Amino acid sequence: MRDDSVPLALPLLRLAAGTSEVTTLYRELRKPLLRYLVCLGLTSDEAQDVVQDAFLSLQRHLASNGTQENIRGWLFRVAHNQARNRQTSYHRRFGEPLDGEMDFLADDATPEQRVLEKEKFRHLAAAIRLLTESERECLLLRAGGLRYREIGEVLGIATSTVADTVERGIKKLAEKCNV
């Protein structure tokens, strides 16, 4: 695996403890964090709370001259741990059937397309329920744009383990979804 593969996307050297930088980070990372937390199984309100707490922790972290390396991974890790504290069984919610909530997906689609789309998500949801917790978390973080190294930092596992876990998860989904 390539350790120097990706710049961590954030101007860390410019990142002083000032609130303007935190505000910039908040604008940049709030949505990906919310998406990850909601997909983990938190409610929207819980996810909002966790994100706010994570950014408050970030401000304290920076004010106390904490490390400025990989702030994105740091934020995801803090949010991930808070989510785990709040909801020990959150992972079961992701992959729940979304019947009745799919109508807004394709307002301009034909009925046939809507049926196909619904069927596709139904298969995927069923496949997601077969993933292990680690596979699910790795795939969610990957979908959030995190690199393998960042995912490893968030989950506290090695980068090579992340690569194996992602590969296993994707293959499971591909097999169950017949693609």
Added chain:
Amino acid sequence: MCDVQEKLIAWLDHELPTDESAEVQRHIEGCKQCRTRLAGYEKVSETFDVYCDVVVAAKTRRRVPRWVPVLAGAVAAVAVMFLTFPRTRIEPPPILPTITAASVPVPAQPAPETAPRKTIHRRHAVAPVQVRAVKWQPRETAVQIAIPAEAIFPPGAMPKGMNFIAELSIAPDGSVKQVRLWQ
């Protein structure tokens, strides 16, 4: 089975070192089976991404509390009631001297066109009613008085128990503006 098969997803995610990435790319270009697998992985990854968005959108949409539509409906209903039934002023009851049927003040002026055509005979000459000055000025009819028929007609001329209603319109200055009499 291709050797690079285990590296396809890492290659897709740009997680391979440069030399390995180039090797996998060369292999993919010449291996139809790996290209098919790669397309499947890409498709699953995209579908997973979209599914995440769907879940987030669905849960975010649920954030509207259930009582909001109820409250909105109640507000709309109240608004409709106000528009349909305009608010009317609650006015104090008219402050007028107590008038009994025997001392009905029937003005001398002729009855209005809507009054019944029966002749009214005054039985007793009574002093005009002195209307007390009041602070508020009634705008419309202020008083309705029930008058027994015996008080107007000679005994036996009308059936017993019949009453007439006199309606007095009060002018802004407190005087009697109009009297309407009906059965």
